[in-house]
Amino acid sequence: MAVRIQREPFDAGAEIERLTRGRTDVGAAVSFTGLCRADGETGTISAMELEHFPGMAEEELLRIEAEAHARWPLLGSLIVHRHGRLVPGDPIVLVVTLSAHRQAAFEAANFLMDYLKTSAPFWKKEDNVHGGEWVAAKASDDGARDRWTTKSG
Amino acid sequence: MAVRIQREPFDAGAEIERLTRGRTDVGAAVSFTGLCRADGETGTISAMELEHFPGMAEEELLRIEAEAHARWPLLGSLIVHRHGRLVPGDPIVLVVTLSAHRQAAFEAANFLMDYLKTSAPFWKKEDNVHGGEWVAAKASDDGARDRWTTKSG
């Protein structure tokens, strides 16, 4: 279990390799990489600024990660979230989950992304033709999160 | 869309990087890496031999990949499957899916693995204390595949 919040890009492959190296109990490694799209939430964007609440962001990610470990038999996990200025094409967030069998790793990665979207204190401001515009929270993200409270892990 | 069957290891991170490089339409990249576990299907194993049906294996993977593209709005995908001799800790299979929004990439990667397990012509023979033992197909894998025929994409 580990969480990192950083300005720098990350290397998804290097992280998967590092997490699985020397292990013979891991049968499944799932990674999710979220990237900045030119077709943003507020229209076509040239860049975005990702603001976060230092301290609380790490604590929330650790709490969500611990919840995933309580729900699924995970053998390891990592969450990396960037902040600062990003342009389309840049990676924003990385989630990696490890398990013996594939379904746990898939579900846990999916769960982590849904919770991270709705409870980790990060805010996006996109640069579009109108200037800087804050991204509004999406009801669909709340819906994606809420399915985990009725579905068994 | 691409499929590769090879003896050599693969580099998941390099593949994700190559697939997303220069693209500003991709918002989500999911990777699944399947690894050889010491606690195999037939007991504790020291190695496994992965046999395949050359030609048919590529065609089946391409067919499954096309089916995933028909079901989800994917912006790219890759399936790499190794054959030959592997030892615990070695990567066996890689699936990468790209989409604008995360759910399509997650579901398509999950679907690809379920179909690949039950329809791609690969067979595992594990080296355990009894010698070489062929792995039996699991009913749970058929069950995992069959959920895609009742669940909407």
Next chain:
Amino acid sequence: MKIRYFAWVRERVGRGEEEIALPETVKTVADVVAFLKTQGAEYETAFENEKIVRAALDRVHVKSDTPLANAGEIAFFPPMTGG
């Protein structure tokens, strides 16, 4: 009490954090919002739709009726949009 603001709440208030002496009558998160709204137009704007502003006490999400108790810091921010 230390008060922190993030994203558009921060922009509307015009600062990222400040130290404010709260009256004894301010007991809950909602009381802090109500008090701030008496302190100037910038707060009125920031909290004009106060139901959508979220709060954290000592870096833990809380509801508006949560008592401040001995919290050292309160933060206000919009719904999260990370990931």
Next chain:
Amino acid sequence: MKIRYFAWVRERVGRGEEEIALPETVKTVADVVAFLKTQGAEYETAFENEKIVRAALDRVHVKSDTPLANAGEIAFFPPMTGG
């Protein structure tokens, strides 16, 4: 007709592929299996539980009642265990 075997079907038959002249009466995949089982103990062993042996005609999965039609190659193998 070219016949290919994989995994434990290959091991039991004792070879990976062979060319066999099938009688005119052999019309379907099931007919091929029935014919092979008359050709020796190795085939009887390979197909002793014939329901679990899968088949492909020209590299496409088929059911046992599928006609051979003009297929150039038939393959037999156990349920797949890749991934």
